[in-house]
Amino acid sequence: MCVMSDYVKTSSPFFYEDFFTSLQDGILVADNDLKVILFNQAMEEISGISSSQVIGRPLNHVLKFNSYINNLLVKSLHTGKSYCDLECEFYKGSSRSPFIVSLVVVPFINRNGDINGSIASIRDINRLKELEKDDQMSKRLSSVRELAAGMAHEIKNPLSGIKGAAQLLRYELSDDKLKEYTDVIIKEIVRVNDIVEGLMNLTRVRSPRFELTNIYPILDEIISLEQGTSKGKKIKFHKYYDPSIPPIMADSDRLSQLFLNLIRNAVEAVSKDGEIIITTKVFSDYLLGNKDKKSSRTMLIEIKDNGHGIDKEIMKKLFTPFVTTKKKGSGLGLAISHRIVEEHKGRIKIVSEEPQRGTIIQVFIPINQE
Template structure:
């Protein structure tokens, strides 16, 4: 009876759990740990801890410290690389395992996946930063807009009075640059205004194909092809077609810009599990996942946290607002926009949109 309860406990735990003996060989592991590692129990049991966790020396060190000292170490946070190349943010708790005589005969390790929680915390920080930026941007944009209109008007009047085409070229530069700045200011103001979404049921694949049609010429010029893996079972999604099309255009254009050599951009759609995107303040629902994967240069790790920061850009001629606007549009739809990138291996943009009408 006790063994059966023990088995049920191990199976029911959402945290990864394993036990190592005095030689640090793994003698117990539960299904949650198998899922974290991407390995079946048959490949884990009776293997040295250091062999299974070659890229996570912190785990072996903490297990050894617990075994030697008899102390429990609680919720030490670290990164756990997986075999598929992804990295989990985890907290590790280690406790000594005693026999009936009080002798330490092994170590119990409990690994909790905190990746989703850290992503939600980062999202909350981004939303807070965007709200603060919007307040400042609204004031600054209004202060700049009126003088800018004055400069443009004066340049237009001056252009009419100048006698030669050569001199009028200079005023044309002023007019074009003030128009460019005015467009940037309007974009900033759009970030500060409440957005009214015009939602209608839309075929997400038709929206994607429309953007691919618009980008086919620049893609062909760079030797880039698009591969589509669409899930035909996806139902129509209630969304603002114009705004979501803008999101797809921004993301695909970014993918093209990142491709320095001929290659492939892959578009995949499918239904996503609730647990992948569920935030504490949102009602449970199902999501459509639109994944855009490029083969570009990737994004350096040190700047990945800044990608959704207004006015931050890695491009020589970029406003630094494309991703911010895309992030807000997806969030206004009740969805999520995530970017994952590895230098030299490309970037994956994941757009999650709720399948329910309410969003």
């Protein structure tokens, strides 16, 4: 039984309106005829639909992209059952990429105990889920990195011994045919050595050298470098830079390495007439690595290409060393990139909706790093 104070009774009807508007959770109430009778402001934000478009309309029209929630509301109305603490995907309009919401569905019961409809309470928990996933991935990658760098360290010394011996052997040999063999040995050792150094980069001892850094000259330099070297491809680069982004405290060498890896991947993924769009934006992200949950101004650098996209199976393994689909790739670019973004207290996200529809890589870096 809900007991109300006189204040509530006298300030009615605005009390209820204010109450539902103030709630952070989206609330949808359907009546016995499965028509929507209440749709609060948070629900408008989650669904992207205004309440004036849905009040009085059939529930299954309003939730046509979210049949799971629709079915639960219908079931709850017919059976009187409640469904608590569920998590499901929510489709905003006809968007192909759903986000995760937590969901409670209960019957709407009046004071006589009759069921008058059903209620859904929906909370957008997508960002929390993403952060949880990032956190798990960081932990997993950190142990993979330790292992890889440990192995690299062990391989490096014998490798230089082998290289020295091969060089000596080459010097001693007079037969040109045999010299060719030693050249192959030395060339391959140099290749393995590059991989080993790449691996050691994953757990560098030198901590980043932060200084005020303007990211635009870094991006521009990489773009002109890649434009010059993208053999046979006529790639169009489009830049949409937000001029209001201030210089940030960053290690410019490492940012350069980061964006070179990402832009080069995009260049390698596109066909002859590829397009690569680089966009920068500022926004407030109150969750980003901020333990006290204060709002943090964040810079977003997005690299979007119209290349071949990323296969679902590869997508699950990205950022892990040696995951590559390229003949000559080492599969270290993204692993190193992830590490660099972590060093800058940022996060990196890859979106590849469907094969052939290209890839979007988003790098978030806090503008004020503490």
